[in-house]
Amino acid sequence: MNKAEDEKQGDGGRFKGTTFQDLLDQETVEVPEFLRLQSNPPMGDEDLSVDRYISQDFFDLEKDRMWPKVWQMVCREEDIAEPGDHHVYNIIDNSVIITRTPSHAIRGFINSCLHRGRCLRDESGTVTEFRCPFHGATWDLDGQFQGIPCQWDFDHLADRDMALPEVKTATWGGFVFINFDPDCEPLESYMGVMPEHFSRYPLEKYFKGVHVQRVMQCNWKVGAEAFMESWHTLETHQQILTFTGDENSQYDTFGDNVSRSVTPMAVHSPHLENISDEAIIRDILKLSGRMALDSDEGVEMPEGISARRYVADMNREMFEEASGEDLSDATMAELEDAILYSLFPNFQVWVGYNGNIVYRFLPNGDDPHSCIFDVMILLRYPEGGERPDPAECVVIPEDQPFSSVAELGALGPVFDQDDANLPAVQRGMKASKKGTVSLASYQESRIRHLHATLDNYIKS
Structure with a gap:
């Protein structure tokens, strides 16, 4: 032939x-x-x-316009199986703590102390609270502010919302995804045919x-x-x-x-x-x-x-x-x-x-x-x-x-x-x-x- x-x-x-x-x-x-x-x-x-591959300018366009808008896989659910388990996800200049809360929900918090900006967590692990290693400002596993040493010097923060800012989270197939865009489409529709095509697995x-x-x-x-x-x-x-x-x-x-x-x-x-x-x-x-x-x-x-x-x-x-x-x-x-x-x-x-x-x-x-x-x-x-x-x-x-x-x-x-x-x-x-x-x-x-x-x- x-x-x-x-x-x-x-x-x-x-x-x-x-x-x-x-x-x-x-x-x-x-x-x-x-x-x-x-x-x-x-x-x-x-x-x-x-x-598109070698230019810092193009990379910066991705950083500013693409990565903040897309659903991105960060870890497996089994990596954060119990309350306090968390995974630190870094993407260019952004850092997120994905954690299992006491109610077993999965939430994603911006990894930045609301006092002086230090990363609250340097690596993944298990904790009972998020305590800043710099001065000790503390949040519970639901991201609610618990206080800071020398609280008397922060009366001006008493009326502020000091909860940790969050990102959108969703799961599929045992994977955890996040999206920085609060107005993003749901993960399921973003994935198109994938959930159906993986239904046997x-x-x-x-x-x-x-x-x-x-x-x-x-x-x-x-x-x-x-x-x-x-x-x-x-x-x-x-x-x-x-x-x-x-x-x-x-x-x-x-x-x-x-x-x-x-x-x-x-x-x-x-x-x-x-x-x-x-x-x-x-x-x-x-x-x-x-x-x-x-x-x-x-x-x-x-x-x-x-x-x-x-x-x-x-x-x-x-x-x-x-x-x-x-x-x-x-x-x-x-x-x-x-x-x-x-x-x-x-x-x-x-x-x-x-x-x-x-x-x-x-x-x-x-x-x-x-x-x-x-x-x-x-x-x-x-x-x-x-x-x-x-x-x-x-x-x-x-x-x-x-x-x-x-x-x-x-x-x-x-x-x-x-x-x-x-x-x-x-x-x-x-x-x-x-x-x-x-x-x-x-x-x-x-x-x-x-x-x-x-x-x-x-x-x-």
Whole structure:
């Protein structure tokens, strides 16, 4: 078959060989409607200026016009499970204390003493009150002012409202979100299709099994965009091509705030030929980091079954054991494929029944040339059983690789490969004489979607 015959026209792009939708046709159970959706309206092919990544002026526009207006994920509910538990969230010049109150409500208070402005909390933890380390001004867990030493010297404050200023808070899937805008739309409507598309995966019942954080020497968007397309696999992650349908990936956008990529697994890349099912099984178990096993030792494939079916059935058995849930109606796609959703601006989470990866890229203070990368892995525990304690955040020094964290398993070396690119992207854009970046029409459409939504804020 020649190249022209081997390509299939997709919605907004071209696919080589078998598409994700073709793979769904091979399912033996009912396919959820959200997997059948294809939504990729044309978004133009104009270049993007590198100033969007390297300019302090552009960064300041984001700081002033975008970050104060968007819903942003700050932590997991399980991170602040009991009254007094709190998480300190810093975003550029803003700092918020997200706490569990005595009534078990979740509230977000501006992390600034109303006396001299010192941060009330320097780090996350557990307290019975918020007491300023500078002079001792104190607030209870509901943000109500309790007093200050030498109260006699503050009679002029007696009639003032000294409650801690708050931000909007909301939860979804066990995640806590905040918004600095008091007039913002509700989180549920901001998320668009995501709650419906995740209805089969009760993420609030999962627990945080891994949490790793590291500073990356690139703009926060450079980092986030690295996880919005799969075709860099061909050059950057060559070791996973034997079981990753990189060029077969489907890309969708839904409204202003949501996009997704769907990359088939347990099928080889269209760039390779003559890859046996045995080779696919061997490599996916060793190198994926998301399968039921991390080794092919002792694994023998029965005849007459594809690698895709074999891996799905293996994962189904393990995921059922982990959750106590009957997954007989789960598709192969849900059990093994890389189905990644993004919520503008920086929250990314995988669909699935176990081992859901979460990414977040935050600006690193006021620096447009570095960011903070968080990766979490959500795991299951038996229904009705005691929730395991959430993993502590492991902060990796910049001079150490992701692969130094054993809990990441096979994902660590993959992140190290990405980390080899991202600082070089930042340096290269600074050096660029072209002054722009050019995006693929289809495979990088999610990146263009992110910038279109960003423009809605910074141009308003």
